[in-house]
Amino acid sequence: MEKKVFLISRTDSIGDVILTLPICAWIKNMFQNSYIIFLGNSYTKPIVECYPYVDEIMDWRELKGLDKKTQINILKQKNIDVCIHVFPKKEIAKLAKKLKIPTRIGTSHRVFHFFTCNLRPNFSRRKSDLHESQLNFELLRPLGLEKIPSLAEIQEYLSSFIIPKVHLDLDLSAKNKIILHTKSKGSAVEWPMNKFFELAVKLADLDYEVYFTGTEAEAVHFRDKLPKHQKILDMSAKFTLTEFIYFISQCEVIVAGSTGPLHIGAVSGIKTIGIYSQTRPIHQARWRPIGKNVSIVTNKQEPEIGKINPQYLKDIEVDEVFKLIIADK
Numbered sequence: 541m542e543k544k545v546f547l548i549s550r551t552d553s554i555g556d557v558i559l560t561l562p563i564c565a566w567i568k569n570m571f572q573n574s575y576i577i578f579l580g581n582s583y584t585k586p587i588v589e590c591y592p593y594v595d596e597i598m599d600w601r602e603l604k605g606l607d608k609k610t611q612i613n614i615l616k617q618k619n620i621d622v623c624i625h626v627f628p629k630k631e632i633a634k635l636a637k638k639l640k641i642p643t644r645i646g647t648s649h650r651v652f653h654f655f656t657c658n659l660r661p662n663f664s665r666r667k668s669d670l671h672e673s674q675l676n677f678e679l680l681r682p683l684g685l686e687k688i689p690s691l692a693e694i695q696e697y698l699s700s701f702i703i704p705k706v707h708l709d710l711d712l713s714a715k716n717k718i719i720l721h722t723k724s725k726g727s728a729v730e731w732p733m734n735k736f737f738e739l740a741v742k743l744a745d746l747d748y749e750v751y752f753t754g755t756e757a758e759a760v761h762f763r764d765k766l767p768k769h770q771k772i773l774d775m776s777a778k779f780t781l782t783e784f785i786y787f788i789s790q791c792e793v794i795v796a797g798s799t800g801p802l803h804i805g806a807v808s809g810i811k812t813i814g815i816y817s818q819t820r821p822i823h824q825a826r827w828r829p830i831g832k833n834v835s836i837v838t839n840k841q842e843p844e845i846g847k848i849n850p851q852y853l854k855d856i857e858v859d860e861v862f863k864l865i866i867a868d869k
Contacts, residue, residue, distance in 0.1 A: 544571050545619055546806070547641070549579045550626040551600045553727060554781075556582045558807060559673040560626050562689070562697035563680060564593040567754070570684060573792065577618060579632070586781040590702050604631065608624025608638075613768075615639055624679050625657065625727035645679050666821045673830060695830050701807040703789045704782050712748040712790050718773075718865065719788060719805070721796035727782040727806035728798035729817045731853050737767050738858045743865065751791070753784070753801065793865055798827045806831030813837065813864050817852050829863075835864050 546567055550560045557580060560796055564576050577587045577596045586610055588597050601610055616639060623636040625646035633656035646653035648660035655853050659682040660783040665675050668781030673694045678686060689697070720734045740750045750772045752762060759776035766772055788794060794805035795813045805812040816824035816838045824836045837860055 542574050543573050544621045545575045546571075546575065547577045547579055547618070547620045547623045547636070548626060549600075549602060549629065549632050549636075551581050551629060551632070552627050553725075553826070554561045554584055554587055555727075555803040555829070556627065556672070556800070557587050557607065558698070558803045559671075559702075559798070560676050561588070561593070562673055562694045563624070564591065564624070564675050565697040565700065566677070566680060566685070567683070568593045568687070569654070571675060586785060589782075590704060590710070590785065591776060592702060600632070607757075608635075612639060613636060622683070625653070626676055626679060628653065631655075631856055643682070645682055647679070652768040665826075669825065671828070671830075672826055691830060692857070695832065696752070696810060698807050698830055703808055704784050704786055706786045708779075708787060712787075715792075716743075716746075716748040716792075717751065718748050718799070719751050719753050719791050719794040719796075721753050721794060721799065721801045722762055723754050724797050724799035725755070725758070727817075729853055730797050731815045731856060733762055733765070734763075735854075735856070736795075736860050737765070739837065739861055740772050742769050742771060742858065742862055743767045746866070747771065749773070789828070795865070798822060798824075803829040805829065806834050809833060811835070812866070813861060815853065815856060819852070834854075837861055837864065 547697050548558055567574055576594050577598055578594045579598045579600055580588055582603050584601045586769050620641045623641045624644040625633055628646055628650045631772035633652055637656040644657045645659045648662040653660050655741050660683050663678045668675060671691060674688050675686050699770050702817060708723055708797050720740060722733055723862040724730055743750050752774050754776040756777035766774055782790045788804050789808035789809060793811040797815050811833045812829055812831055814836045814838055818838050824838055826834055836855055838857045
């Protein structure tokens with residue numbers, strides 16, 4: 541059987557990439573001799589490396605830094621049969637057309653796809669009631685997909701995620717280790733920092749080892765304000781992404797907003813508690829992490845549709861999150 545080469549283009553963030561991985565498993569099952577190239581960014585490469593259904597990873601930032609002739613020569617050697625634009629990007633769509641990739645799939649809701657893609661499934665992400673991971677499957681209908689998988693089926697696809705084995709020069713022997721990831725690099729509405737601090741103290745007093753995590757840029761918002769407690773530790777900007785994936789997997793709980801580390805927690809199987817706004821299109825029904833041990837806390841007040849207001853998350857009480865953490869203890 542002749543090998544069929546698929547290029548999956550998703551050049552955005554960690555959570556988005558994790559929720560795209562299940563389509564790679566479906567392709568592998570549907571096309572027995574398929575070869576999958578994932579076009580992403582260097583930042584998310586460690587995530588894709590954890591998924592066994594991807595055969596090769598290409599770095600878009602590296603590729604786009606080259607001249608057009610070199611880009612085309614590199615990609616021509618891949619003999620790509622199918623390009624799926626999961627995250628629409630005009631520059632990549634134009635490149636795929638220039639390469640004359642036989643099957644080029646992109647949503648009909650991008651004008652530039654009418655000039656660059658020859659298959660354009662018609663669906664709206666913004667208005668749909670489907671989860672983001674399910675919406676990605678809409679792009680597979682031209683390849684023979686008849687039914688969008690359930691979230692349980694997608695969870696099964698994600699169960700193949702492999703946690704990397706790395707050495708961390710840390711003592712992780714504490715029994716109750718919890719990550720509080722307070723920021724989202726602007727990708728989500730965030731629970732107030734003072735509520736994270738209040739939660740941290742309640743947990744530390746119960747002998748939890750509480751780790752605050754984030755990037756260096758995020759840490760400036762909380763590092764100097766952390767409650768003084770021997771059980772509350774600043775672990776921000778201490779890990780590579782590969783190390784962070786492993787570190788998350790070694791903890792018992794992660795609490796965060798709608799951001800990449802929350803999705804890593806879900807696929808690693810630890811207790812994952814997401815704090816979400818009800819506002820569409822950032823609501824939990826669209827963006828909740830997929831895993832067997834996931835809980836979501838959301839505001840009680842129904843927001844105005846499309847109006848993203850951080851005030852809504854102030855309604856979420858610390859005790860509500862605290863009770864979910866200590867449940868089953």
